[in-house]
Amino acid sequence: MSDLVLEFYSEEIPSRMQYNASLYLENFFIDELLHARLNYAKLNTFVTPRRLTLIINDLSESSKISFEEKRGPRVGSPSKAIEGFARSLNIDKSLLYTKKEKKGEFYFYKSKKKSITLTDIIGQISKNLLTNFPWKKSMRWGEGNLRWVRPLKFVYCSLFNNENDFEIIDLKLNEVKSVNFTFGHYLISSKKIYPKSVSDYLQKLFENKVILDRDERKKIIIDATKNLLKNKHSSIIFDEELLEEIVGLVEWPVVFLGQIDKEFLSLPKEILRVTMKEHQKFLSVFNKNKNLIDQFIVVANMLAKDGGKAILDGNTRVLRSRLKDAKFFFENDLRVIKTEGLSSFTKNLSKVTFHNKIGSQLDRINNIEELSKKISHLLGVDSSKCVIASRICKTDLVTQVVSEFPELQGIIGKIYADQEGIDKIIAHSIEEHYWPMKLNDKVPTEPISIVLALADKINTLISFWKINEKPTSSKDPYALRRSAIGLIRILIENKIDLDINKLIHNYLEINVSNDLIKFIEDRFRVYLLEKEFSNVLLDACLALFEFNNPFLFYLKIESLKNFQKTKEFTKLINSYKRPINILNSEEKKSNDIYSGEPLVELFEKKDERELYEKLITVEKKVINLIKRNDYKKVLIFLASFDQEIENFFENVVINATEKNIKTNRLNLCNKVRKIMHSVACFEHFNV
Amino acid sequence: MPDSFQEIIQKLNEYWASVGCIILQPYDLEVGAGTFHPATTLRALGKKHWHAAYVQPSRRPTDGRYGANPNRLQHFYQYQVILKPSPFEMQELYLNSLKSIGINFNNHDIRFVEDDWESPTLGAWGLGWEVWCDGMEVSQFTYFQQVGGIDCKPVSGELTYGLERIAMFVLGIDDVMDLPFNSPECIYPMKYSDIFQKAEREYSRWNFNVANEETLLKHFSDYEEECNRILSQPKIDPQSGYSIIMVQPAYDYCIKASHLFNLLDSRGVISPTERQNFISRVRNLAKSCAEAYIVSEKD
Numbered sequence: 002m003s004d005l006v007l008e009f010y011s012e013e014i015p016s017r018m019q020y021n022a023s024l025y026l027e028n029f030f031i032d033e034l035l036h037a038r039l040n041y042a043k044l045n046t047f048v049t050p051r052r053l054t055l056i057i058n059d060l061s062e063s064s065k066i067s068f069e070e071k072r073g074p075r076v077g078s079p080s081k082a083i084e085g086f087a088r089s090l091n092i093d094k095s096l097l098y099t100k101k102e103k104k105g106e107f108y109f110y111k112s113k114k115k116s117i118t119l120t121d122i123i124g125q126i127s128k129n130l131l132t133n134f135p136w137k138k139s140m141r142w143g144e145g146n147l148r149w150v151r152p153l154k155f156v157y158c159s160l161f162n163n164e165n166d167f168e169i170i171d172l173k174l175n176e177v178k179s180v181n182f183t184f185g186h187y188l189i190s191s192k193k194i195y196p197k198s199v200s201d202y203l204q205k206l207f208e209n210k211v212i213l214d215r216d217e218r219k220k221i222i223i224d225a226t227k228n229l230l231k232n233k234h235s236s237i238i239f240d241e242e243l244l245e246e247i248v249g250l251v252e253w254p255v256v257f258l259g260q261i262d263k264e265f266l267s268l269p270k271e272i273l274r275v276t277m278k279e280h281q282k283f284l285s286v287f288n289k290n291k292n293l294i295d296q297f298i299v300v301a302n303m304l305a306k307d308g309g310k311a312i313l314d315g316n317t318r319v320l321r322s323r324l325k326d327a328k329f330f331f332e333n334d335l336r337v338i339k340t341e342g343l344s345s346f347t348k349n350l351s352k353v354t355f356h357n358k359i360g361s362q363l364d365r366i367n368n369i370e371e372l373s374k375k376i377s378h379l380l381g382v383d384s385s386k387c388v389i390a391s392r393i394c395k396t397d398l399v400t401q402v403v404s405e406f407p408e409l410q411g412i413i414g415k416i417y418a419d420q421e422g423i424d425k426i427i428a429h430s431i432e433e434h435y436w437p438m439k440l441n442d443k444v445p446t447e448p449i450s451i452v453l454a455l456a457d458k459i460n461t462l463i464s465f466w467k468i469n470e471k472p473t474s475s476k477d478p479y480a481l482r483r484s485a486i487g488l489i490r491i492l493i494e495n496k497i498d499l500d501i502n503k504l505i506h507n508y509l510e511i512n513v514s515n516d517l518i519k520f521i522e523d524r525f526r527v528y529l530l531e532k533e534f535s536n537v538l539l540d541a542c543l544a545l546f547e548f549n550n551p552f553l554f555y556l557k558i559e560s561l562k563n564f565q566k567t568k569e570f571t572k573l574i575n576s577y578k579r580p581i582n583i584l585n586s587e588e589k590k591s592n593d594i595y596s597g598e599p600l601v602e603l604f605e606k607k608d609e610r611e612l613y614e615k616l617i618t619v620e621k622k623v624i625n626l627i628k629r630n631d632y633k634k635v636l637i638f639l640a641s642f643d644q645e646i647e648n649f650f651e652n653v654v655i656n657a658t659e660k661n662i663k664t665n666r667l668n669l670c671n672k673v674r675k676i677m678h679s680v681a682c683f684e685h686f687n688v
Numbered sequence: 689m690p691d692s693f694q695e696i697i698q699k700l701n702e703y704w705a706s707v708g709c710i711i712l713q714p715y716d717l718e719v720g721a722g723t724f725h726p727a728t729t730l731r732a733l734g735k736k737h738w739h740a741a742y743v744q745p746s747r748r749p750t751d752g753r754y755g756a757n758p759n760r761l762q763h764f765y766q767y768q769v770i771l772k773p774s775p776f777e778m779q780e781l782y783l784n785s786l787k788s789i790g791i792n793f794n795n796h797d798i799r800f801v802e803d804d805w806e807s808p809t810l811g812a813w814g815l816g817w818e819v820w821c822d823g824m825e826v827s828q829f830t831y832f833q834q835v836g837g838i839d840c841k842p843v844s845g846e847l848t849y850g851l852e853r854i855a856m857f858v859l860g861i862d863d864v865m866d867l868p869f870n871s872p873e874c875i876y877p878m879k880y881s882d883i884f885q886k887a888e889r890e891y892s893r894w895n896f897n898v899a900n901e902e903t904l905l906k907h908f909s910d911y912e913e914e915c916n917r918i919l920s921q922p923k924i925d926p927q928s929g930y931s932i933i934m935v936q937p938a939y940d941y942c943i944k945a946s947h948l949f950n951l952l953d954s955r956g957v958i959s960p961t962e963r964q965n966f967i968s969r970v971r972n973l974a975k976s977c978a979e980a981y982i983v984s985e986k987d
Binding site: 012013015016017050138140141142143144150151152154188250281282299301302303305306307310311312314315316318319320321322325326352354357 | 758759773774775776778779783793794795796797798799800801802804814815816817821822823824831833841842843845857862959964
């Protein structure tokens with residue numbers, strides 16, 4: 002049993018790529034070790050700005066010894082040939098044995114295959130990993146051709162057998178040395194480290210100011226922050242994304258609490274938060290009592306001799322100049338709003354391109370306005386307010402603050418609209434029409450915001466489809482998938498009955514429009530699959546229908562999902578399967594489709610008449626209930642004629658001698674099919 | 689410890705000379721960044737080794753603030769280092785240069801934060817970082833991957849120090865105009881403002897409101913044409929009989945066109961679509977020059 006440490010030591014790996022790199026390293030080794038049939042007790046990967054490390058505990062030697070059979074001359078060959086064969090293998094000819102094959106009997110020798118050692122295997126896997134690592138962006142350096150995310154300084158790969166008994170594995174690469182040491186935190190401690198075991202590796206790194214585990218670094222930051230914020234009114238604005246980024250910028254986190262100058266406290270919270278986050282990677286500290294952000298947390302990668310005074314002073318100074326800029330922009334914007342009004346920005350939107358084939362942001366809001374008028378009528382929302390909201394929803398794109406901080410779009414619009422005293426609901430819609438920002442973020446719930454959000458998203462999709470700029474499997478630069486998912490979620494979560502198909506058809510050629518609808522339907526499927534709806538269920542409910550109204554489809558799918566769990570569902574399927582099976586096989590034989598209505602006068606048996614009458618009642622009910630979107634009841638009705646079906650198949654022979662009787666009975670089966678298929682294609686279920 | 693802007697430059701010159709760089713002088717044309725100097729753009733191409741450092745005055749017309757902003761200038765200085773091939777110990781060399789201008793690592797937090805560099809007008813890009821010192825960006829550190837659309841082989845390492853900013857950090861000054869240009873202890877102490885404030889105002893007004901658009905547009909086309917004309921000449925010079933590809937004269941016109949584009953941009957007369965068009969016109973010139981350079985090196 003051995004332990005392994007493999008460390009790729011490089012110049013600073015971009016923070017956002019670190020976690021995925023460690024994940025890839027882990028999965029790569031798990032697969033390769035499985036393939037090489039090597040066992041181990043534990044396998045972990047770690048990543049810091051400077052190193053990517055794999056640690057395996059209790060790695061076993063390969064237990065399987067393989068043999069190779071070598072064929073020599075034919076039995077009966079001259080003895081010279083046989084002796085020559087033995088000599089070539091460096092053995093005595095008495096060790097040869099004979100075996101019959103198709104072509105005759107030959108001499109053979111079984112030799113142990115040249116044994117592959119553990120070090121060879123690990124070396125080979127590591128080398129493969131190194132030369133094919135899928136960094137999102139990689140580079141060359143110096144005179145070499147090797148690619149890595151940043152220059153790779155060396156590889157440290159050590160197999161520990163016992164304490165003090167270890168072997169350094171050489172990856173034998175021209176461009177990168179395999180070494181028997183590593184470094185600690187290179188700015189604090191420059192000496193080489195020579196680990197004697199896995200625990201010694203971890204211990205020595207720690208002593209030399211490296212915390213290998215990113216979760217541990219995160220915990221240190223959170224704990225230190227709590228310690229610094231003794232005032233119970235203050236707490237950090239938790240920002241997972243920022244915290245993750247910071248964890249990737251430090252090997253030895255040291256946390257400081259800084260104060261924001263008074264002159265900046267009047268700036269909107271969001272401007273403070275975003276300035277600190279985007280430019281300085283500071284966490285914002287919110288003071289509940291004062292209702293403002295008045296402090297910040299900065300995480301350094303240094304154990305300073307002066308206790309961090311210079312570091313905190315320096316960071317505070319940089320922040321001051323950043324906030325001066327932000328304040329300058331904010332005040333300039335406010336001046337324009339005061340003198341000329343927020344709407345004065347709107348005309349400048351003509352100078353900002355949305356997309357060079359689509360037009361300017363002004364063209365964009367004109368489209369949004371038209372769409373929101375239509376949607377507001379369909380949903381019964383105050384149309385005049387929606388129009389006002391449309392006119393100002395993108396105006397903040399030409400403000401100075403948003404040009405400096407694009408991520409504040411919407412939020413700044415809301416703040417400025419508030420400043421101008423615009424109706425709160427309209428002001429809020431400027432921010433909320435961008436929702437949902439991320440996959441699981443909140444969706445707008447105010448009617449005006451909903452209309453605006455729908456109009457914006459539908460317009461975006463239509464505009465890009467019009468110029469044939471669609472997402473590919475790997476690229477979606479305009480986040481069109483997100484627009485489609487947003488559209489679907491807003492409709493479903495707000496229970497909005499809206500036929501998007503009709504809306505879209507007004508703007509696009511029929512085949513383009515169908516393609517877009519198909520795209521939205523695919524997003525709808527992806528969204529529901531993530532919500533634990535099954536493929537079978539989705540196929541059954543979507544296959545036979547034109548996708549048009551996400552919310553109504555959702556209702557049907559959800560009802561059917563619930564119905565699946567009941568006993569009634571089995572009845573429904575039983576009523577479905579037998580007539581459909583007969584129809585399928587008869588239609589296959591005759592190469593014809595039974596699509597006619599059964600004729601009452603051709604019924605001969607009581608059971609076929611009874612089934613027919615039942616079906617007529619059910620059909621009426623189902624049609625009415627579908628109109629009211631009451632799928633729960635629809636399904637109960639579909640499960641209500643199982644007895645009639647059973648009697649029918651028990652007592653009526655479909656294959657009657659008279660052709661017209663037979664056809665009539667098959668048409669009765671078709672009646673069942675027609676009613677069932679008006680709801681879903683139950684063929685997908687195997688019950 | 690240096691006590692002035694000029695001493696910081698001297699220290700950097702001394703340091704980079706001590707590790708084997710030639711110390712060049714600024715290029716004598718208006719450029720947006722030290723990268724435009726042929727000592728970087730052209731020398732990053734081809735196979736020959738090259739180690740150079742120099743100060744380059746840089747012009748960014750849109751950044752003018754009439755000399756009133758503590759951090760922004762339309763004319764400022766960059767210190768540029770190019771090491772080709774990028775040495776194994778590039779980062780260590782860089783960190784030692786910071787020590788040479790008095791940054792004490794015991795008390796400061798140095799960070800390499802991902803920042804991939806791209807110059808659309810030069811058709812150049814590389815991977816690297818912004819270097820932060822206590823949260824302040826003090827340098828740009830890039831491993832060139834392509835210049836003029838051509839793969840860099842070997843790869844050059846490029847360092848760009850914003851001199852005013854790093855001097856403000858080292859000297860503890862909050863407003864660029866307050867920087868001591870020479871030693872405050874000398875007989876005739878001069879501040880940054882004494883030398884540049886007036887010019888900043890003058891250029892800000894000219895850049896934003898006065899520069900003649902039509903002249904600029906006309907000259908842009910003239911320079912573009914001249915660059916292409918130079919490169920289209922036959923290799924053999926009829927006068928001397930030598931084979932002469934006039935790469936650098938052509939590249940001068942590429943630089944001039946690029947500066948005119950920046951001026952037009954600050955006049956606010958370029959729409960976003962046109963912007964892309966102008967950028968690609970300059971890039972085409974840069975690409976032609978880069979290709980010509982490769983050919984001229986082989987000759």
